Amino acid sequence: MDERPFSAKIAKILERVRLAAEKSQRTEDRISLLAVSKNHPAESIRTAFECGLEDFGESYLQEALAKMEELADLPLTWHFIGPIQSNKARPIAEHFAWVHSVDRGKIARRLSDYRPAGMPPLQICLQVNISGETSKSGVSLEELPRLALEVMQLPRLQLRGLMAIPAPADGFSEQREPFARLREALAGLQSLGPGLDTLSMGMSDDLEAAIAEGSTIVRVGTGIFGPRKR
Ligand SMILES: *Cc1c(COP(=O)(O)O)cnc(C)c1O
Numbered sequence: 001m002d003e004r005p006f007s008a009k010i011a012k013i014l015e016r017v018r019l020a021a022e023k024s025q026r027t028e029d030r031i032s033l034l035a036v037s038k039n040h041p042a043e044s045i046r047t048a049f050e051c052g053l054e055d056f057g058e059s060y061l062q063e064a065l066a067k068m069e070e071l072a073d074l075p076l077t078w079h080f081i082g083p084i085q086s087n088k089a090r091p092i093a094e095h096f097a098w099v100h101s102v103d104r105g106k107i108a109r110r111l112s113d114y115r116p117a118g119m120p121p122l123q124i125c126l127q128v129n130i131s132g133e134t135s136k137s138g139v140s141l142e143e144l145p146r147l148a149l150e151v152m153q154l155p156r157l158q159l160r161g162l163m164a165i166p167a168p169a170d171g172f173s174e175q176r177e178p179f180a181r182l183r184e185a186l187a188g189l190q191s192l193g194p195g196l197d198t199l200s201m202g203m204s205d206d207l208e209a210a211i212a213e214g215s216t217i218v219r220v221g222t223g224i225f226g227p228r229k230r
Contacts, residue, residue, distance in 0.1 A: 006224070007051045013223045020211035031211060034079055036221030038063065039228035042070040048224060049074050057081040057219055061088050068095060081219060083137050090114040098123040100163040100200050103139045108151045115156035124157045125200045128185060130178040131167035138164065141185055148189050161198030161216070162186050175209035183214045
């Protein structure tokens with residue numbers, strides 16, 4: 001197991017992001033690092049914050065709410081990145097700044113309905129089933145434009161872009177293919193309205209390929225926090 005302290009792991013990830021951005025002649029300030037803290041304790045998040053990270057991604061609502069309470073003294077930005085059951089839409093709308101995993105209209109409408117008036121609009125990425133796997137969550141590329149139009153019309157949501165978790169692939173060019181499709185899908189939506197500036201793609205094992213295809217948010221768990229417990 002990798003026992004380097006957090007600060008070294010975070011520095012290593014930031015260096016990978018910087019190098020990948022440089023290779024694609026992109027400026028790294030357009031790529032943000034989302035630390036995926038699911039299955040890791042609040043104390044790990046606190047340490048990561050002390051190392052300079054402010055954006056954290058969670059997949060399980062109850063676990064996330066407990067950590068938010070414990071870390072209420074820190075100015076953190078919370079992102080929901082897991083599957084959404086419709087009966088969880090309300091607490092998600094009330095407690096998160098971003099949701100990366102919207103894949104149907106019903107969930108989007110509920111998130112908008114429940115977003116408190118005093119908070120800024122909920123920042124939304126639509127999750128796309130980019131590898132066409134039947135069992136995976138995510139909207140299909142065919143249904144994406146209709147869902148995007150619907151989300152853009154919801155008053156308390158701000159559509160920012162797309163998210164995907166491609167099927168695992170081995171080589172660099174194989175990893176790039178689905179990310180390229182997601183980039184093209186976002187470009188296809190950009191005529192619908194302004195502000196579509198986000199590609200949430202790339203994790204610990206494929207962030208270089210994602211950055212080469214234009215990722216603006218890489219979601220890294222294992223690379224920062226080490227292996228997950230469950
Ligand atoms: C767990 C998870 C990640 C992080 O994956 P790692 O391989 O640990 O970096 C990223 N995105 C989503 C949606 C996840 O559920």
